Amino acid sequence: MVGWERTDELGNETLDRAEETLARSVGGDHSAFAEIVGTHQAMVFGLAYHFLRDRSLAEELAQEVFLHLHQNLSAIKSPAHLTFWLRKVTSHRCIDQTRRRKVRPQVSLEDVPEPIAAERSADPLLSEMLRRVVNTLPEKPRMVVILRYQEDLEPAEIAEMLDMPVNTVKSHLRRSLAILREKLTRCLGEVKI
């Protein structure tokens, strides 16, 4: 069984509705397709934004992904397959775009501003710093981390999505977390993460 065939995450009613929407969309119903876009835009845009760190680029890429989806709707077999397809296409497009445009990490660790306070109330700053640090990772480990923490995917699912061995995914995750912990500890000093 491949990853997208698992449908136990969705309730029966939700699944039926998603299937109906997908069927209507395949049949050429634009309102149904708009519903699909509305349902999945946060996922697609989020993946693109966390990877590219550029809002307009991320929106452009997300739009391209949905246009590509519209052209390939007939190939989508189920709502679970739709989610898998969107994640996969978005991930690959993000990596391709970064390679094509030579978008390197825009912020080095030294440029990351010092947090004003290292308390729980300063989480937005910590989150922003984490995003910036994640952005310093190489392309594939970066996407592995984003898929792992944004979409809450297991290493096996990420491996299937990015066409790489599971052990490579686990290795990327382990090393990325070690790098992130080290960089954050250097930045935040005494605060233990």
Add this chain to the structure above:
Amino acid sequence: MSRLDDELKLALGRMEPSPDFTDRVLKAINPSPAPEKSWWQSLTGAFQLPRVRWVAAAAAASLLIVILAFQYWQPRPIEQVKEIANAGTQPPAESVDNGVAKNPTQPPLSNITANNTGGSKVEDTPRNIRNNNGPKRRPVKRARSAKEIAAEAEGQAAKEQLLLALRIASTTLSEAQRVIRGDDEQPRPEPATRR
């Protein structure tokens, strides 16, 4: 799960794009259709292509030639045909007696065969005419034959004229096609070199 995991989940949560994102996607899927051209614009647009323009000009010229040819070689009016027919019905006496028409354009009456006796053909040779008296000369029959001759001659002439006109049109079209092909195949003249 460590605190770093929690923080990463919080930091890398899903994000909403601009509020008009869905509309933009739908607009990109359904771009507004180009304004439809009227039939006249489509027609004139077709003639913008150089090849089509040449072919259209050649076709128009051929059509014009055919129409002019028809006008020039139009079949004679019925009055003229009647005159010719009447001329055929009132031949001079000696010509009837001899069975030979004076008019050189008309074939001799002696060659006309009548088929009014149940399939047997009676040839109006001078001897037959001489031997037959009164009603056996059949003047009505001869007048009809002359009409037929005149009509047949007219028909032949019209047919020849039509064929000639079609031949002219065909030649013109071929010439136009040759010019079109020749334009593409002819090598460009090399610029004259100055010595």
